[in-house]
Amino acid sequence: ARMAVQVAVLPSPRCLFDEPIQIRVTGLQPQQAVTLRARLLDESGELFQAHARYRAGSGGELDLARAPALGGSYSGVEPMGLLWSLRSEKPHKRLAKRNVLTPFCVDLEVYDGHGDMSRLLGKCTNERRFLGEGVKRISVREGRLKATLFLPPGSGPFPGLIDLYGSGGGLVEYRASLLASRGFVTLALAYMAFEDLPAMPAVLELSYFEAAVNFLRKQKQVKDTGIGVLGLSKGADLALSMATFLPGIKAAVSISGSGFNSFIPLQGDGFTIPPHPYDLGRIKYESGLADFRDILEDHRDPATWGCRIPLEKSSAKFLFLSGLDDTNWKSDLYCQDAVQRLQQHGREAEFYSYSGAGHLLEPPHFPLCQASLHKVLGMFVQWGGQWREHAKAQEDAWHRIQAFFWQHL
Structure with a gap:
């Protein structure tokens, strides 16, 4: 049986908002074409999204710190691109945090192919906090x-x-x-x-x-x-x-x-x-x-x-x-x-x-x-x-x- 597709956020899926993360996907087919999507719902219910097209390595792995995006919301090697390219459905919305006691949750999803994002392969959530431990x-x-x-x-x-x-x-x-x-x-x-x-x-x-x-x-x-x-x-x-x-x-x-x-x-x-x-x-x-x-x-x-x-x-x-x-x-x-x-x-x-x-x-x-x-x-x-x-x-x-x-x- 083929390994299930896993999306990992390193060093931890929970971090402070200003911390960089490493996004890695494993269990893909060699050279598989995939689309990664990030989604964040702000406190007013406004949806911010970004997506980028990638190709897996020969071992079926994908590391956003090394692999270039082939198009989408950005292109090239951009480890944090899925976050900084988030934009709202409605134009001219500014992402801001009102209540710092709660995190922003970013859903990271991997879809098969470079098309319509219809087949979800795997996902995880990155919890991005505004208050460090004990603050x-x-x-x-x-x-x-x-x-x-x-x-x-x-x-x-x-x-x-x-x-x-x-x-x-x-x-x-x-x-x-x-x-x-x-x-x-x-x-x-x-x-x-x-x-x-x-x-x-x-x-x-x-x-x-x-x-x-x-x-x-x-x-x-x-x-x-x-x-x-x-x-x-x-x-x-x-x-x-x-x-x-x-x-x-x-x-x-x-x-x-x-x-x-x-x-x-x-x-x-x-x-x-x-x-x-x-x-x-x-x-x-x-x-x-x-x-x-x-x-x-x-x-x-x-x-x-x-x-x-x-x-x-x-x-x-x-x-x-x-x-x-x-x-x-x-x-x-x-x-x-x-x-x-x-x-x-x-x-x-x-x-x-x-x-x-x-x-x-x-x-x-x-x-x-x-x-x-x-x-x-x-x-x-x-x-x-x-x-x-x-x-x-x-x-x-x-x-x-x-x-x-x-x-x-």
Whole structure:
């Protein structure tokens, strides 16, 4: 009797979402043509799928780390291709995790032939978690603060991080929970469009972010040598402002950000930084999707310089990450400008830009989202990115972010 077809996920079918896996199939016929399919149902019931055509080796085995895909959602040797090429049935859906206490389950199936996927040969499930063994999730509603604290197991002390997402608002936890699973005490912080925080605040107060820093620094598991902050998009310029105006911040990471205050005035103690001037009339629409790249006034125009964040005054270390295919805004130019300002003041900054990467640089293996609904603006917005390049960029950026914080905290 011929061996049954088995699909194995190594080293284990259960892992953290940011961990790479090896997918192996055994028990096939020599040189057998097969199609592999991945399916993931998100928390709203939206189905994300990917498939790729392969040919088994002479021993009836197939290892995705070695065998090239012959077409489908991707081609070539891509060990994680079935994950990063997942896309939804409905267009413009972004895969995001709302409840980090439950995993995403990815069904991996092997079908006979390169045709219609009618004969299933074998399958298994890869359980991809967002919370490492022993990581605690603690909801924080202290004073005005709306946040979630993630504590790695043990007494530490661990480096402390504050994690900020963009102008879509809400309380986004999945990046923070993964960072805590990697040994950082991480506070995911909401600052707009959440509970009683307004969707479009007239002003953001620095004192709110200062309260978050103070809350994190007083946790006994947090190293007392200073904390780190990371932000995406609008969260990135807030991270830079925090590192500039608040004591106790030693390292800041800007992802797809800018060196100026964007969209909402930032009110400090006795000063306000206005938002960089913009004109929504300059939005371009391409098949119903908004392209914001031209809405901001030229950042090189001295008339806009009052909106700059004076990060050269900060003693923090900076890491800037951006995608060259960001179609949301010109993050690469804006980051270059910030880095040049730091260098003119004799300060170093790390700066990486990724060709083919879009605006939404997420933890690894999240599939590219080229456009989705911006909840606050109520319109579909372009983010940009090419599938394979974006996936590689996310993997590289994730390692750089962690290495940077370990080095400076």
